[in-house]
Amino acid sequence: MSPVRAELRKLLGLPTAWVGLVLGTLTAPVVLLLNAPYTRRAIAAGTLTDTSDLGLRDLGIGLIGPIVLGVIVVSSEYTSTGQDAPGARQLTATLAAVPDRLRLLVAKATALVLVVAAQAAVTTAATLTLTQVLYGEHAPAPAPARVVAAILYWTLTALLAYAIALISRNGIVPLTLLIINSSVVSVSYLLTKVTDLASYLPDIVGAQMFIGSADFPVEIAPVTAGLVMTAWVIALLVVGAVLFERRDV
Amino acid sequence: MITIDRISKTKSRTQILHEVTFEARPGRVTGFLGPNGAGKTSTLRILLGLDRPQSGTALICGRRYQKLDRPLLTVGALLDGSGAHRARTARAHLRWVAASNGLPDSRADEVLEVVGLTGDARKRAGRFSLGMSRRLGLATALLGDPAVLVLDEPVNGLDPAGIRWMREFLRDSAAQGRTVLLSSHLMGELAETADDVIVIDKGRIVIQGGLADVIGDHRTLEDAFFELTATEAGGPW
Ligand SMILES: Nc1ncnc2c1ncn2[C@@H]1O[C@H](COP(=O)(O)OP(=O)(O)OP(=O)(O)O)[C@@H](O)[C@H]1O
Ligand SMILES: [Mg+2]
Helix, strand or coil: CHHHHHHHHHHHCCHHHHHHHHHHHHHHHHHHHHHHHHHHHHHHHCCCCCCCCCCHHHHHHHHHHHHHHHHHHHHHHHCECCCCCCCCEHHHHHHHHCCCHHHHHHHHHHHHHHHHHHHHHHHHHHHHHHHHHHHHHHCCCCCHHHHHHHHHHHHHHHHHHHHHHHHHCCCHHHHHHHHHHHHHCCHHHHHHHHCHHHHHCHHHHHHCCCCCCCCCCCCCCHHHHHHHHHHHHHHHHHHHHHHHHHCCC | CEEEEEEEEEECCEEEEEEEEEEECCCCEEEEECCCCCCHHHHHHHHCCCCCCCEEEEEECCECHHHCCCHHHCEEEECCCCCCCCCCEHHHHHHHHHHHCCCCCHHHHHHHHHCCCHHHCCCEHHHCCHHHHHHHHHHHHHCCCCCEEEEECCCCCCCHHHHHHHHHHHHHHHHCCCEEEEEECCHHHHHHHCCEEEEEECCEEEEEEEHHHHHCCCCCHHHHHHHHHCCCCCCCC
């Protein structure tokens, strides 16, 4: 238990973590608000008939939060602690305190899941409430299972970022990879134009856990999508853990 | 009690440690001496479970560091830097370390006082000077009031008052029955602090024993050291 408490403190004591928390929590509701006038007109004009994904659809943009959190749980251990000793890193103190590396990784993952699940719950609740306020009866409340799936997707994405950071031992690689892919150009999405297999990449398949009607090239049932996403996360976590266990610090 | 038994380590295809074997006993200050690149830090990192040896064992109180449950209650370690993330205050750093081993928050302020950093508790570690970082690192090592201290170049970066304080602190610790292992290349310093001396050169232990035995017929520890490590005085030193 103590290592988890320590990891929670470490994470919430980092200014970058709060950037991830605030950005991740506010982005989706803000985007929803900004889109409101356009969406209202579309509903009034009858061009937007399927409103079942309103709200949930915008959650994806907030994934930057879990991605940042998942990455810095690891990258903060590897950043240099000062110019006096270029090789010195927090990881030395961390492993001195919790030398069982597997136990450490579990503690870190637990702290991350607790923070991200809470963030996802708050964001999802805010986004769905806002959708109700804005569109009223036009936007039916989604089934509870879909809401849970959305929270689960956020949590799994954080763990995916965590695993990639463990493998790369820094923050730049996973942040660039995941943020560009989830916001600027989705390489995964472009790949789906080339091969149907790309539909099983984590970010494409993960969204299908809770978004039904979007134009996915291959339709995958939510539960299957969740299982595929979980398999990705487990596979990458295992690779990350084996490397972390074996490497010299 | 620290027992290092035939540790060998290869890094980047070069063997940097050759069957390193020695002991550090309770109630004594053991000085680990050697020129730059001799393998002191490498040995201590293996002792602390940070790096893996190719062969050999390093035990603290009969157990590998990785097998200690709340290690900070047994071992206090000081390596390069403070180990504190730049964005954290000294107090925040000490509090998470304390929490990880089930120690109360109040320990943070207690050890800050011991190392003379009470006034800097709310300062971020990234703003610390070299000497302040070393003090914070030592404070971290003392959190669990450990019976074993492992310190890599502890006086590095300390001012004269800090060096004197460290010397007395280490002597007191040993007098209270603690095992103190410290590496250094400051011979004068070690000659005043250490009871036992281990000399390492190019990854091999060249001599170990009581301070007087290691000095032997030489005038000073420094003379003995240069003789043993075959480094010409006035050379790179
Ligand atoms: N990552 C590495 N890859 C290859 N060689 C390394 C690595 N780290 C250390 N070494 C080598 O291992 C040897 C021992 O280094 P170590 O840091 O243990 O020396 P030291 O006795 O602590 O020296 P100093 O007094 O300068 O601190 C050196 O020759 C060094 O070049
Ligand atoms: Mg060294």
